[in-house]
Amino acid sequence: MSEDHTHVQEFFGARADGWDSKFPEDGPAFATAVAEFGLRPGDRVLDAGCGTGRALGALRAAVGPAGTVLGVDLTPQMLAAAQRAGRATEGVLLLADVARLPLRDGALDAVFAAGLIAHLPDPAANLRELARVVRPGGRLALFHPIGRAALAARHGRELTAHDMRAEQNLGPLLSASGWDMTSYADEDHRFLVLAARRP
Numbered sequence: 001m002s003e004d005h006t007h008v009q010e011f012f013g014a015r016a017d018g019w020d021s022k023f024p025e026d027g028p029a030f031a032t033a034v035a036e037f038g039l040r041p042g043d044r045v046l047d048a049g050c051g052t053g054r055a056l057g058a059l060r061a062a063v064g065p066a067g068t069v070l071g072v073d074l075t076p077q078m079l080a081a082a083q084r085a086g087r088a089t090e091g092v093l094l095l096a097d098v099a100r101l102p103l104r105d106g107a108l109d110a111v112f113a114a115g116l117i118a119h120l121p122d123p124a125a126n127l128r129e130l131a132r133v134v135r136p137g138g139r140l141a142l143f144h145p146i147g148r149a150a151l152a153a154r155h156g157r158e159l160t161a162h163d164m165r166a167e168q169n170l171g172p173l174l175s176a177s178g179w180d181m182t183s184y185a186d187e188d189h190r191f192l193v194l195a196a197r198r199p
Contacts, residue, residue, distance in 0.1 A: 026054065029145035033192050034058035034112065037141045043109040044068040047091070048098045048130060049116035051075075053082030056090035059112060070108075072096045099126050106135040114143045123164060124177050131178030136199040140179055142170075144191040151191075165191065 034055060039045060039062035047055050050071030059069045069091030073079050079093050087093075096102055098116065111130050120126040130140060144151060148166070152159050164170060170193060171181045179195035 026145040029190055030055045030114065030143075031058045033114075033141065033143045033145075033190065034062055036192060037062070037110065037112060037139065037194065039063050039067075039110060042066040044107065045070070045110045045112060046101075046103075046108050046130075046133070047071045048111050048113040049073055049119065050082065050093070051078045051114070052085060053079075053087035053090070053093070055112055055114055056082070056087045060090040068092075070094060070103075072098060072101065074098070099129055101129060101133050103133040105132055106138075108134045108138060110134065110139045110141070112141045112143065114145075117142055117165060117170075123173060127174060127177035127179065131197055134197045136197055138197040140174075140195040140197070142191075142193040142195075145189075147186045147188050147191050149186075150188050165193075 035058070039059070041064035043063045044067065045059050045063055047053070047059060047070065050056065050073050053071050056069060056071055060067070063069060071082065071087075071091050071093045073093075073095065074097050076095055079095055082088060082093055094102070098120070099122070111134055113130070117123060134140070146154070148163060149159055162169070164173065165186070167184045167186070170184070174181050174195050178198050180198055181193060181195045183192075183194045185192045
């Protein structure tokens with residue numbers, strides 16, 4: 001396991017038990033983001049870096065009983081917290097690395113990724129891997145329940161022009177990874193970028 005992976009597992013593993021109670025107000029933001037994502041009944045969707053599974057209920061409601069919902073996370077403690085919260089009833093939880101997904105090419109219609117991109121060790125390669133498992137024309141949502149400025153303030157730092165999630169940086173990164181950005185929203189109460197898998 002790489003040093004990056006070990007760091008991510010240690011960071012989130014130590015915080016898994018209290019994660020949901022630390023951010024109780026985020027639930028409606030997840031539901032709104034999933035609604036804007038435009039999933040259809042029967043879709044096959046992956047929650048990449050699902051954590052405690054806060055998006056799984058909204059994803060299941062969007063795709064209905066005929067759809068498929070997968071939650072993948074690198075941290076066993078986060079998946080255990082999702083199980084304890086009863087979220088395994090909304091989708092299949094898998095311990096896996098989004099850099100090497102155990103899925104065939106084009107297996108999915110969509111990927112929802114909340115808070116993931118800042119923790120990717122190789123964003124271009126990792127976004128290409130997400131593109132690999134999505135059918136041409138399928139969709140990607142990069143989400144965070146607060147915007148870039150609010151998140152930077154929470155962590156006591158300032159935004160810079162080098163921020164990967166800035167529109168001028170993220171658009172070309174997505175394009176180089178097989179995605180076309182279709183919308184970009186960076187507001188105090190949410191960050192939501194939607195993209196389509198290039199044919």
